[in-house]
Amino acid sequence: MSLAFVFSALDRCANQRTDAAWLVAQRAAPDVRVVRFSGDAVRLSGGALVTTAVPVESAAAEVFLGVDGTGAPWFARAEPGADDPAARRADPRELVDLRSLAVSGALPAAELGLLAQARSLLHWHARHAFCAVCGAATAALEGGYRRRCAGCGAEHFPRTDPVAITVVRHEGKLLLGRQRPWPRGMYSALAGFVEPGETLEDAARREVFEEAGVRVGEVRYVGSQPWPFPASLMLGFVGEARSAELAIDAHELEDARWFPAAEVRQMLAHTHPDGLWAAHPIALAHVLVREALGLPAEDAPAAVPPAAAFRVMRQDDNGNRVEIARTNDRAHAEAVATAFEQRGHKQLYWVEPSSAD
Ligand SMILES: [Zn+2]
Numbered sequence: 001m002s003l004a005f006v007f008s009a010l011d012r013c014a015n016q017r018t019d020a021a022w023l024v025a026q027r028a029a030p031d032v033r034v035v036r037f038s039g040d041a042v043r044l045s046g047g048a049l050v051t052t053a054v055p056v057e058s059a060a061a062e063v064f065l066g067v068d069g070t071g072a073p074w075f076a077r078a079e080p081g082a083d084d085p086a087a088r089r090a091d092p093r094e095l096v097d098l099r100s101l102a103v104s105g106a107l108p109a110a111e112l113g114l115l116a117q118a119r120s121l122l123h124w125h126a127r128h129a130f131c132a133v134c135g136a137a138t139a140a141l142e143g144g145y146r147r148r149c150a151g152c153g154a155e156h157f158p159r160t161d162p163v164a165i166t167v168v169r170h171e172g173k174l175l176l177g178r179q180r181p182w183p184r185g186m187y188s189a190l191a192g193f194v195e196p197g198e199t200l201e202d203a204a205r206r207e208v209f210e211e212a213g214v215r216v217g218e219v220r221y222v223g224s225q226p227w228p229f230p231a232s233l234m235l236g237f238v239g240e241a242r243s244a245e246l247a248i249d250a251h252e253l254e255d256a257r258w259f260p261a262a263e264v265r266q267m268l269a270h271t272h273p274d275g276l277w278a279a280h281p282i283a284l285a286h287v288l289v290r291e292a293l294g295l296p297a298e299d300a301p302a303a304v305p306p307a308a309a310f311r312v313m314r315q316d317d318n319g320n321r322v323e324i325a326r327t328n329d330r331a332h333a334e335a336v337a338t339a340f341e342q343r344g345h346k347q348l349y350w351v352e353p354s355s356a357d
Pocket residue numbers: 131132133134135136149150151152153154
């Protein structure tokens with residue numbers, strides 16, 4: 001199990017998808033794959049993602065996701081809600097929501113990535129049928145990455161909502177908090193939406209002060225993670241506290257504490273005497289906690305990796321080897337590694353046989 005929603009082997013073809021004729025040809029391709037969403041859920045059959053060909057009569061309803069390593073184009077569309085009894089009767093195959101898919105590790109990492117892309121995009125379309133300027137109907141263009149108003153001509157673009165998420169350190173301790181609805185015993189990094197006109201760094205400092213009353217000085221960017229519930233982009237930081245006294249905002253947090261590093265290690269390993277644990281491995285917060293502790297990858301909490309022939313590796317800031325994905329397909333593994341390099345991450349990426357461990 002690893003960080004969810006961060007790997008996609010699709011080329012989004014951002015230059016080609018503006019060409020309507022090119023999109024029509026993609027839709028008509030014999031190997032086209034369409035993912036059907038019911039709300040936040042997709043169908044699995046035999047543990048694999050169910051995809052279908054595009055039905056001709058509803059060609060306008062899809063969003064274009066990209067082209068995979070074999071050249072097959074991928075689209076997504078929204079179906080009736082998961083609670084719709086008629087839809088359930090029509091197709092009895094298992095409907096699984098995106099969060100459960102991420103936690104279970106049932107699908108390859110690259111499929112989770114394209115599902116995150118699809119889910120955020122479909123959610124935006126479902127809520128932007130009408131123009132925010134004049135109220136007239138809007139129509140999707142360019143494979144779903146733009147909507148234009150039929151009334152005033154205003155153009156609307158899909159949203160991505162940045163969230164600063166921070167683990168703060170002070171004298172060998174980490175600041176972690178919990179919200180009331182979270183699973184029992186879970187503590188995590190503090191997070192909040194970035195506001196207009198604010199730097200990411202200031203957003204990170206402001207959220208920690210608002211929620212826990214702690215002043216933060218230096219913050220260091222660690223990495224990002226799409227979080228498609230519905231359209232967040234988590235931007236992760238490790239920060240250094242200037243003050244230690246806590247003033248918890250009871251509206252935001254049920255609790256926040258300074259945990260000694262040894263205790264956080266117990267929380268990562270699920271051996272804490274009070275049953276406390278730190279952020280799930282699918283979430284960026286988990287990466288931030290490990291980063292703040294300077295933990296090597298070998299200390300990762302026990303997880304059952306899928307049996308696969310190849311794994312994508314990276315080297316972290318401390319020179320440690322970290323596994324980021326597994327797959328049976330060497331070309332796919334190479335594509336994931338390349339995608340990461342091209343995304344501008346500083347670390348080194350490579351593919352190796354999974355027997356190397
Ligand atoms: Zn308008």
